[in-house]
Amino acid sequence: MNDTMIQTTGLTRHFTVKKDVVEAVRGLDLHVAEGELVALLGPNGAGKSTTLRMLTTLIPPTSGTATVAGYDVVARQREVRRVIGYIGQGNGAAHAQRGRDELVSQGRAYGMSTRDAKARADELVASLDLAAVADRPVSSLSGGQKRRLDIAMGLIHAPRLLFLDEPSTGLDPQNRANLQEHILKLRAEHGTTIVLTTHYLDEADAMAERVIVVDHGTVIADDTPARLKADHAGDLITLGFGSGGDAGRAAARLSSLSDATVSSGGATVEVRVAGGPRLVPGILRDLDAAGIAVESTAVNRPTLDDVFLNLTGRSLREGVVTTSTEEVAA
Ligand SMILES: Nc1ncnc2c1ncn2[C@@H]1O[C@H](COP(=O)(O)OP(=O)(O)OP(=O)(O)O)[C@@H](O)[C@H]1O
Ligand SMILES: [Mg+2]
Structure with missing residues (x-):
């Protein structure tokens, strides 16, 4: 379980907005071992989502390197994508398909058999409290229901590495608890490596064995919640x-x-x-x-x-x- 899952060196990402350069991520050095559950914390604009977007191959770094499961995120995008699941901060499909069908199609897209995808969809529908709404068109769901469906989509293929960008934002306390339970179960059953961002510090404290605090695009603390509190x-x-x-x-x-x-x-x-x-x-x-x-x-x-x-x-x-x-x- 001590194999490296994520390694970044000097990972940097700039955005140019009207000739101004925004240094969203500045020389980030991260190491996440296989099987770890790590929470990335930081104020608005700290660079958390930008970091996840680079690690999930959605945007290239400006400089520095990152590997996921040993694959370079720029040179080996396809291999990286096969290993990961990603639930972005503001996903949200809105169309006429029923949630349950959407889940099964997503599973099929990841190479699951229809039977396995259906079984897994049923399991997720139950554990994310979607039973009452899974057969409704996605476009008719509330914000929190859609969010739960997004999360189910990211979990359908039980990826080795899961990135969750503010998974619980917008969920009511009951569903937040369901989600936490589901994530911990996924990890216990499959040894999934999980990197999540959250603005709920109690959630990070309860779930993560390591907390990485980022501010202005760099790591300012990286330790267990207990040691961070002691120090x-x-x-x-x-x-x-x-x-x-x-x-x-x-x-x-x-x-x-x-x-x-x-x-x-x-x-x-x-x-x-x-x-x-x-x-x-x-x-x-x-x-x-x-x-x-x-x-x-x-x-x-x-x-x-x-x-x-x-x-x-x-x-x-x-x-x-x-x-x-x-x-x-x-
Ligand atoms: N596509 C973009 N174009 C220009 N600037 C961007 C873009 N994406 C992010 N930024 C800027 O980069 C910085 C980091 O943004 P990022 O979304 O990574 O922060 P975050 O830590 O996820 O914040 P939050 O907690 O609000 O989600 C911010 O200043 C943001 O405005
Ligand atoms: Mg963000």
């Missing part, structure tokens, strides 16, 4: 006090903690530090000994949102905050 964001300890005076005194004492960032506002003190849950008892004892009464304590483990914010200075999804809270008895 780029601490736990957040929030202490509540009876008065601003107590909070101020507590903040002054806590400022001696090593490698911690302490901030206070009103009757609350926040401490950003690694290994928060282990430090809390000592902090409470110290404050108690100093005669400062703590009224509430909470520890929030870092999320990929915190990592993303620290790395890029931006939150990935405005207004969407994901937290997993571990309450610690005070």
